[in-house]
Amino acid sequence: MHTAASAVEKWHSSIVSKLPRISRLRDRIGKTARLPDNQFVPEPRCQLSKLHLSWLVIALVALACGGVGAPSAIADPVTGCAPARAATAVPAGIPVLDWSENVTYDKQGNLWVSRVYRNEVQRYDSAGTLTARVHVDFPGAIRLGPDGMLYTVYGNSPTSAISPGGIVRFDPTAAAPQSQPFASGFSAMPNGAAFDAAGNLYVASLAGVMRILPDGAVDRDWTARAAVPGANGIVVRDRSIYLTANGSSLGRVLRMSIDDPAVRSVVAELSSTLPGIPDFADDLIDHDGILYVATLSGRLVRIDPAGGTACAVLNDQPMTSVVADPDNGGELLAGTESGTVLRIRLSD
Numbered sequence: 001m002h003t004a005a006s007a008v009e010k011w012h013s014s015i016v017s018k019l020p021r022i023s024r025l026r027d028r029i030g031k032t033a034r035l036p037d038n039q040f041v042p043e044p045r046c047q048l049s050k051l052h053l054s055w056l057v058i059a060l061v062a063l064a065c066g067g068v069g070a071p072s073a074i075a076d077p078v079t080g081c082a083p084a085r086a087a088t089a090v091p092a093g094i095p096v097l098d099w100s101e102n103v104t105y106d107k108q109g110n111l112w113v114s115r116v117y118r119n120e121v122q123r124y125d126s127a128g129t130l131t132a133r134v135h136v137d138f139p140g141a142i143r144l145g146p147d148g149m150l151y152t153v154y155g156n157s158p159t160s161a162i163s164p165g166g167i168v169r170f171d172p173t174a175a176a177p178q179s180q181p182f183a184s185g186f187s188a189m190p191n192g193a194a195f196d197a198a199g200n201l202y203v204a205s206l207a208g209v210m211r212i213l214p215d216g217a218v219d220r221d222w223t224a225r226a227a228v229p230g231a232n233g234i235v236v237r238d239r240s241i242y243l244t245a246n247g248s249s250l251g252r253v254l255r256m257s258i259d260d261p262a263v264r265s266v267v268a269e270l271s272s273t274l275p276g277i278p279d280f281a282d283d284l285i286d287h288d289g290i291l292y293v294a295t296l297s298g299r300l301v302r303i304d305p306a307g308g309t310a311c312a313v314l315n316d317q318p319m320t321s322v323v324a325d326p327d328n329g330g331e332l333l334a335g336t337e338s339g340t341v342l343r344i345r346l347s348d
Helices: 004-017 019-030 055-066 220-224
Strands: 032-034 040-042 085-090 100-105 111-115 120-124 130-135 142-144 150-154 165-170 180-186 193-195 201-205 208-212 231-237 240-245 252-257 264-269 281-287 290-295 299-304 309-315 319-324 331-336 341-345
Touching: 085 111, 100 142, 100 331, 111 331, 142 193, 150 193, 180 201, 180 208, 193 231, 201 240, 208 220, 208 231, 231 281, 231 290, 240 281, 252 281, 264 299, 281 331, 290 331, 299 319
Parallel strands: 100 319, 281 319
Antiparallel strands: 032 040, 085 341, 100 111, 111 120, 120 130, 142 150, 150 165, 165 180, 193 201, 201 208, 201 231, 231 240, 240 252, 252 264, 281 290, 290 299, 290 319, 299 309, 319 331, 331 341
């Protein structure tokens, strides 16, 4: 029986071998026509089909077929939380092609969305109007840095094996922001990112967590001790990192010490709606000491690290990321695989 890690490795090698086909498919999907009102429509010959599956779905199927560890180490996150309510904040122009990989806010209250298949990061004002686009190849996490710049992971794709990713940054207040390189050479699908109080940037990839110093250099000693297969979402709280990982076991949420990244503990293991099958844990946030985790099954899971409890507050479409609305303490926004950005109202 294959382990989850070996299944991911085999899938990754298979995808890399098919990169020419992926490139041609992406070229077909990407042929769009721009309208004066900043909306996009496909050319008539370009249509999406159910065959255009996300790598997350492929990985989940491979892992489920190849064998997984024991299901949830804590209570199945289905009941126990007051339900949240979801509505559309930003609709998808073209489902899946507009996949919203990550979401964040800048200091001006603008919403930024990573459109991984469009190779761009988009800015929306408080009314939901698209006001800017920044070209970024396969963007992942977007994070506001201590200098007021937005830092965006690029290379969130299997193509990073031959065309490594990294980090770019840009001024979110500019009328037409232009990205500038900050760090590069990340070859294992970099995705999640989070800053600590000292200005270090932590980036999660399939190989583990990297620590990027304020000058853009990789802290290689620290990084070597932070190898976590299948690392994905990441958030920093005090001297701890909370991390989602889908390597040796799907749906795992870990706590890692910043002072010694080899010191780790399991906070939760998330179950899917399928009996005995773990969920795929994507990005997460720390909201006043409570973690909210976006999952492939469409659950938004609330985790109390101190109490060791977890429950689903929402069952909706597959979610990729989540951010707190800075102007509404009881509301979150979530990216989705369809591309729609959800506004989620937590129960009082």
